[in-house]
Amino acid sequence: MMIMRLALLLLLAYAAEDHIKPAEFLSKWGTDELPPDASISTPSLAEAWMKRGLKARDAGALEAAVRAQWRGAFHAPFFAHSWRHLGNALLRSAAYDLSCEYAVEARHALSLAYFHLRDAHAGKGLQALDAIGELGDCYVDDLELDKAEGAALRALAALDADRGQAPAAADAVATYCDDLQGVRVEGVRMFSPRIARRFYAALRICGVVSLGELIDEDTLQAVAQLEAATRSSFEAGQGGKGLAAAALSDPRVRGRGQNRFEVELPALALNASVVAHPVLHPLIGLALGTAGVELDAISSVVAYPGAALQDHHADTSEIVDVLRRQGELPQLPAHGAIAIVPLVPLDPKKNGGTQFELGSHISRLRDTELRTRPAISNSGDAYIYDLRTRHGGLPHAGSAPRPLLSLPYVKDWYVDAVNHPTRHTEAFDAVNDTTLKKLLVRVDARRHHEDLFAARGGVCDNV
The missing domain is CATH 2.60.120.620 (q2cbj1_9rhob like domain)
Known part of the structure; x- marks a missing residue:
């Protein structure tokens, strides 16, 4: 543990000029505004930001590294390594400043990657955080909910081997979601590791999540x-x-x-x-x-x-x-x-x-x-x-x-034909052969749209 801590400090020794205070920085990168390139968000764009963040990290530019990795996580939140890279960037800032703000967000990013998105490498970052004893008190407020989250995940995993464990799993779900209010995420005004981890855990365990203060x-x-x-x-x-x-x-x-x-x-x-x-x-x-x-x-x-x-x-x-x-x-x-x-x-x-x-x-x-x-x-x-x-x-x-x-x-491959059924031509509605109608649902729906479009003279205003 001590060796890991010393290695982190050596890497950060020359990064002071690029560093700003945690509270100021978190207020800047945790924003409720879209990034300038949000309209062209793609996984390849996310990878480009992550590479940029790694270069900034290697140059000792801590602020630039976190900003770039945050953009990577925004553009590809479904990639486990997006959160690992962001968590590791925040970890370096936490180690430099001994900052609880950075440490807490780093822990959430790495926990999301490791426990939920199954990125084995993120476990090393969590170990590095635990090795910094001065930051141990930063996580006190999260410990009970984190423990219940882990218990629920283990109980649900046990169902694969033994369905008889269902009552115990239901109890673990109720404890996390209801007793400890894991179903509720407060202060959702920014896209951050804490919000992402708590959101994902609640939806995965509870099946529902409540987001506070989302819409202005x-x-x-x-x-x-x-x-x-x-x-x-x-x-x-x-x-x-x-x-x-x-x-x-x-x-x-x-x-x-x-x-x-x-x-x-x-x-x-x-x-x-x-x-x-x-x-x-x-x-x-x-x-x-x-x-x-x-x-x-x-x-x-x-x-x-x-x-x-x-x-x-x-x-x-x-x-x-x-x-x-x-x-x-x-x-x-x-x-x-x-x-x-x-x-x-x-x-x-x-x-x-x-x-x-x-x-x-x-x-x-x-x-x-x-x-x-x-x-x-x-x-x-x-x-x-x-x-x-x-x-x-x-x-x-x-x-x-x-x-x-x-x-x-x-x-994008899923269509909910139960709650949002397609609309059809009168000829289709008159067909009595249920097998034929089922096979032609999508084909006739396109014909119906084409007929409506033609009837309006090529103008469609029902959007």
Whole structure:
């Protein structure tokens, strides 16, 4: 341990001129603004930033190294080595300054890489951090949650060998997610290792994560105004009969149970900083493990007073029917995650909201009694859940509509034909052969789009 510490200090001995104070630096690199090259974000761009960071490290330029590695993690958050490189860059700054700020972020970056993304080399960085005794007290506030996280991961891994361990795994999930509030990540105003690690752990273990203070007030109000105007237009278009009437004739409005509706929103009118949010977007890429992320829809899910308790359900099933092959397949990674931004504060006892079965996205826990937790949201908060997580709407005992912005992010090869079915030609709808209709779903959907485009004279404004 002492040798490792001395090696770090020798490497940092000539880096003082490039170094700035941790609090000042973290406020600069932890930003809620998009990097200038965010619109061309690619894995190759991430690799270029990582190489630049390594060169800066070798030159003793600590600030430049961390900045470059942060950009690498932003552009490719799904690469384990993105977080290892960022963690190691922060580690060097922590060793130089004996700074808790750097040390804590370094620990989160390296833990994400090692425990979740399975980068074996990141373990060396964690050992190096532990070797710096002066930083030992920096992690006191995280120890209990970190311990519960490790216990939950071990309990879930044990299910692969013995399904009889499901009750113990469910208890470990409940302890981490609910008892210790692991499902909640506070102060999500910047893309940082702490935010990324806590987000990923919650989504992996709990199946749902709550992000505090994600959306600023001005943006939230703009979205709320767009949602209200769009919803009102559908209501007015039915002679004032409301969304129930609209759902019978307009495919852009769908009933989701008693006094609950989903209304499509005009995508290009929505604030781009919501759709490609500088924190949420890379977090979704991290969760889905790919740069190939698309939105399956952009809509408002609105509940009116009197909406009843919904049965618990998952929005989609497994890609492979794991329930029939429990002994053959491990837990599959997420193929999609839905981000929900409440446009009004949520109170489970008043206007309802949504409650989740913690751990229900894990197929081998579905026959086990799981703890439920309601989503409680303040202004600007959001919650994200795995498409497979079981959930249900709570009764709405309030007096005003409760709209939620719904952003279902999916891997680009996945299509949710259950919640967002394709639209078809009249000829297709008249076909009675169910086998033939199933085979022609995508083909006819393209024909339907082409017919609509031609009927509008080559102009499409329904976006």
